[in-house]
Amino acid sequence: MKATETNFLKFLQGPKQFLIPIYQRTYSWTLRECRQLWNDICKAAVDDKVSGHFVGSIVYVENGLYQAGASLHQLLVIDGQQRLTTLMLLLAALAKAIDASDNAAEISGKKVRNYWLFNSDEEGDLRFKLVLTQGDKDTMGRLLEDRELATTVSPRLVENFGFFAEQIRQTPISLDRLYQGIGKLIIIDVALDRERDNPQLIFESLNSTGLDLTQADLIRNYVLMGLEPKRQERIYQDAWYPMEQSFGATGYATQF
Numbered sequence: 001m002k003a004t005e006t007n008f009l010k011f012l013q014g015p016k017q018f019l020i021p022i023y024q025r026t027y028s029w030t031l032r033e034c035r036q037l038w039n040d041i042c043k044a045a046v047d048d049k050v051s052g053h054f055v056g057s058i059v060y061v062e063n064g065l066y067q068a069g070a071s072l073h074q075l076l077v078i079d080g081q082q083r084l085t086t087l088m089l090l091l092a093a094l095a096k097a098i099d100a101s102d103n104a105a106e107i108s109g110k111k112v113r114n115y116w117l118f119n120s121d122e123e124g125d126l127r128f129k130l131v132l133t134q135g136d137k138d139t140m141g142r143l144l145e146d147r148e149l150a151t152t153v154s155p156r157l158v159e160n161f162g163f164f165a166e167q168i169r170q171t172p173i174s175l176d177r178l179y180q181g182i183g184k185l186i187i188i189d190v191a192l193d194r195e196r197d198n199p200q201l202i203f204e205s206l207n208s209t210g211l212d213l214t215q216a217d218l219i220r221n222y223v224l225m226g227l228e229p230k231r232q233e234r235i236y237q238d239a240w241y242p243m244e245q246s247f248g249a250t251g252y253a254t255q256f
Helices: 008-012 031-046 081-100 109-117 134-145 155-170 175-182 199-206 215-224 229-254
Strands: 002-007 016-019 053-061 073-079 185-192
Touching: 002 008, 008 109, 008 185, 031 053, 031 081, 031 155, 031 175, 053 081, 073 081, 081 109, 081 134, 081 155, 081 175, 134 155
Parallel strands: 016 073, 053 185
Antiparallel strands: 002 185, 053 073
């Protein structure tokens, strides 16, 4: 295991793709968590004495994964999906606001997307720096690309993106200041080695804090995490994903 303190935006830069494994729960942060994150970023943005603000860790498997190309590293996220996804929603909302603004900004919306949301030299799914599980993937992709949403969406992704867009619209803090505030975010970059570390034990330990796992989350993780990837995918597609779709985002968390 390698753990390094790093700037969040620098962490995202470069040709890489973060994959959320199918045994992870769907995106679940509520407006409460988003509002706390927003308030923290605003405080960092307006206070020149604040040089950095810690937002948590992102843990991923560094080795043992298929490399899509010599220049693109695919990383399987073990912990940190919620904050990583939420911060990307915020960056997407910021890019959209910069594009719509009449005032010149320190950075363009295009650069925000090319640096931190997309692998600009790739196509298809490889273009996205973050690929969520099936229930969230389409909605997240449409939000990042600013495309029309489908009939069926992931409601919390849409709600939280809308929250950030509205906060950016209403705040007296300039877009440049907001960008600087996001630039002060610090994470702990935790890279695991599949040959030496046990992702399942680390996942269970890390998820003993933060937003509680539901009974459905615990059952899904127990069943899927220890299986080979192809069998994981088959069981998830044939059994688990249909249940998630039937119950819906909130019912899924309460039916078990």
